[in-house]
Amino acid sequence: MSTIIKDVAQLGYAQVQQNLVPQCLQFFQRHNDPEIVAVIFDDGRLLASLIAWQQHFSELQELIFAVRKDCQIQHCLTGSAEMIREILADADGQQRSMEAHEIDANHGDSLAKQTLIDIVTEALELDATDIHLRLAGKDARIAYRIDGLLCFQGVRSRIFVTEVVAAALNTQSDDCFDVFDERQITAASITLNLPAPYGQVRIRSQKSPCRDGFTVTLRLQRSFQLKLPSLEELGFAPPHIRLLRDLMQQSIGLILISGPTGHGKTTTLAAMNMLVPSTRKVISLEDPIEIIQPTIEQKFVANTAEGEAFSTMLKVVLREDPDLVEVSEIRDLQTAKSAVSAALTGHLVASTIHANDAIGIIPRLLDIGLSARQLSQPGLIAGLIAQRLLPKLCCRCRQQSVSTEFGTLWEKHVDGCEHCNYRGVVGRVVVSEIILPSIDSGNFIREQDFAGWRKQLQARGWLSLAAAAEVLVKQGIVALSDARKNIPGMRLQGRLFTEVAEDV
Ligand SMILES: [Zn+2]
Structure with missing residues (x-):
């Protein structure tokens, strides 16, 4: 039925259709399931996860119909939910950074929370002990510390990653009661429920300002459920x-x-x-x-x-x-x-x-x-x-x-x-x-x-x-x-x- 996209590079230089980001976000939030997600590109391609195609085909048809004024969908593509969430989240962040948007920890909360889970899960898969986020200019640079060495992972949209951090501090933290402010030094403990085999993971976060933005260090503590080492x-x-x-x-x-x-x-x-x-x-x-x-x-x-x-x-x-x-x-x-x-x-x-x-x-x-x-x-x-x-x-x-x-x-x-x-x-x-x-x-x-x-x-x-x-x-x-x-x-x-x- 549709082409399978395995890597972002396969999408070429296609841009996300910015006008349709809100509809795609609504589609994601309505289901409240990290596996059900879709995004539309301005060259008329619709990229959705396999589960979205399998279980919500008619809804995707409705989405195609609803957006027809902005974009005629020419091709349907399938990709991993994680990749599509990342594309959608960054497009959302990019759009709102152009609107000189105030940081709003409640905006797209489920997507922000899911992104935090994605980042932490990836770090744990690589056996990282810490996640380092450096937010400067328009970018958020992500690095993991693995076996004591800092390993660069990639660049995401700054505004979106800021919201990920704000959402984590405001809704997931058990000891941080301050309103999110990127110029403040904040330390907090966050508890996250991750998919198996990781289960509950505790994160110690430390945020502080730097010359052109701010940095966040997340120390991962997996020992919550796993046996303590002797x-x-x-x-x-x-x-x-x-x-x-x-x-x-x-x-x-x-x-x-x-x-x-x-x-x-x-x-x-x-x-x-x-x-x-x-x-x-x-x-x-x-x-x-x-x-x-x-x-x-x-x-x-x-x-x-x-x-x-x-x-x-x-x-x-x-x-x-x-x-x-x-x-x-x-x-x-x-x-x-x-x-x-x-x-x-x-x-x-x-x-x-x-x-x-x-x-x-x-x-x-x-x-x-x-x-x-x-x-x-x-x-x-x-x-x-x-x-x-x-x-x-x-x-x-x-x-x-x-x-x-x-x-x-x-x-x-x-x-x-x-x-x-x-x-x-x-x-x-x-x-x-x-x-x-x-x-x-x-x-x-x-x-x-x-x-x-x-x-x-x-x-x-x-x-x-x-x-x-x-x-x-x-x-x-x-x-x-x-x-x-x-x-x-x-x-x-x-x-x-x-x-x-x-x-x-
Ligand atoms: Zn080796």
């Missing part, structure tokens, strides 16, 4: 898993997990929570709640830059008799002080913090405003953890490289293969270092002698980030180049295994 599954070495298990059994002290953003600190803390026996009560204060953990009490606390909300709430929950208290991140003096005083008054407190490595957590806390004297108190620090996620070499296409320096190692294939989506790497593996303070650690902290502390740890056979990464490189799991890019200390010297005291 420490083994994340790639922790067995000796480290034993240390973490012991840590979570303690009754007092401060456990801090450090690493850069996007390197899985929160996921590690959630996996550590699974090691806590059900006889212990865990209360977690989070802004935002990133991973739903059914076995612990999670409380959303909208924290302020000064940290009053976290520190006030921390005092409140200490009266609720917890065994373990968690704060999603320590980034200000108030929160840091409250965490320290909770840890010193007989509670186990766990949190994440931005620092380069495990020892680096202490200078970071000093920067925030705690004193070396406070931090060196016996029993305060229970454990310091640092971690990185490193891209895993694709086992189908990795290549051996022989060098005089390192002997035989595995490296990435430049072009990759089908299995790894032509990137040479698939998924990521955790590398970690853990410090359980000993009696003399307090002296090193008080003297702020971090180089000396590191030397002492190494003399005792401590497995540092660099040493843990070296093991993965030698096993052919991680490329040396990726390890060097991500691990402090490894990139500073030519040797494979390096420990440089000066980099502390």
Whole structure:
């Protein structure tokens, strides 16, 4: 009956018939089904989804009849619903941008919501962790972060993608109550119901203005329904898993997990929570709640830059008799002080913090405003953890490289293969270092002698980030180049295994 269009390029330079966009939108909205959609081009072609042709043929005939004054339909085409939604949405956005249209989160709400679902589904299919939208000029540039790398996906109409974001924030968000304004910084959590196999997905969105528009970063959290990964599954070495298990059994002290953003600190803390026996009560204060953990009490606390909300709430929950208290991140003096005083008054407190490595957590806390004297108190620090996620070499296409320096190692294939989506790497593996303070650690902290502390740890056979990464490189799991890019200390010297005291 009609030609099948598989790709937008097949449509040539045809433009959507702008006058008929409203009729096509009505057709889509009337059915409220993402699979039933049609669009009309100005060269007289009508493109509709297969289901629309099969189930609503007479309605499409009526549409052809109704639009005959503007456009004589010459050809009927069939295409994927997703492609047609994209064409229709962009035509709609383009039209309204010409009308100097005000952003209206309710306009074409179902199409905007469906577009968000389309974008998120595509990102999940590609195993992306984040979606980056940059809205500038007339365009919205879309990129996905896959295995730690930003991958450009395409350009859409700015006005339409703005509405997608506005609709998401206004109707899907559980903690954003501001009116949409692209000049404002807004953070929100969004819950979306996606078709199988993804189900319910949580998205953490952050929007902020930039020079010529604004950017939106959407962090995808699939763990809502999927099983939380265990420490083994994340790639922790067995000796480290034993240390973490012991840590979570303690009754007092401060456990801090450090690493850069996007390197899985929160996921590690959630996996550590699974090691806590059900006889212990865990209360977690989070802004935002990133991973739903059914076995612990999670409380959303909208924290302020000064940290009053976290520190006030921390005092409140200490009266609720917890065994373990968690704060999603320590980034200000108030929160840091409250965490320290909770840890010193007989509670186990766990949190994440931005620092380069495990020892680096202490200078970071000093920067925030705690004193070396406070931090060196016996029993305060229970454990310091640092971690990185490193891209895993694709086992189908990795290549051996022989060098005089390192002997035989595995490296990435430049072009990759089908299995790894032509990137040479698939998924990521955790590398970690853990410090359980000993009696003399307090002296090193008080003297702020971090180089000396590191030397002492190494003399005792401590497995540092660099040493843990070296093991993965030698096993052919991680490329040396990726390890060097991500691990402090490894990139500073030519040797494979390096420990440089000066980099502390
Ligand atoms: Zn491959």
